[in-house]
Amino acid sequence: xxxxxxxxxxxxxxxxxxxxxxxxxxxxxxxxxxxxxxxxxxxxxxxxxxxxxxxxxxxxxxxxxxx
Numbered sequence: 001x002x003x004x005x006x007x008x009x010x011x012x013x014x015x016x017x018x019x020x021x022x023x024x025x026x027x028x029x030x031x032x033x034x035x036x037x038x039x040x041x042x043x044x045x046x047x048x049x050x051x052x053x054x055x056x057x058x059x060x061x062x063x064x065x066x067x
Contacts (some may be wrong), residue, residue, distance in 0.1 A: 025059040028051040 024032075026049045033052070037044035056063065 022064055025064045026056070 029052045030049050031046045033047040036043075037047065055061075
């Protein structure tokens with residue numbers, strides 16, 4: 001899911017991040033998240049493909065479809 005911040009007087013050009021949930025397969029998302037969680041000296045458990053599938057279902061994200 002992407003994110004959009006509202007436009008305000010102080011921020012007339014809204015900042016946004018497009019969705020990319022449909023562009024990466026679950027195993028790639030898991031690998032990236034595992035890498036990020038273990039960067040900068042952290043020691044976090046591995047993120048599994050199943051974890052990503054559950055998270056996608058929980059937030060209603062589109063499933064990745066290999067085109």
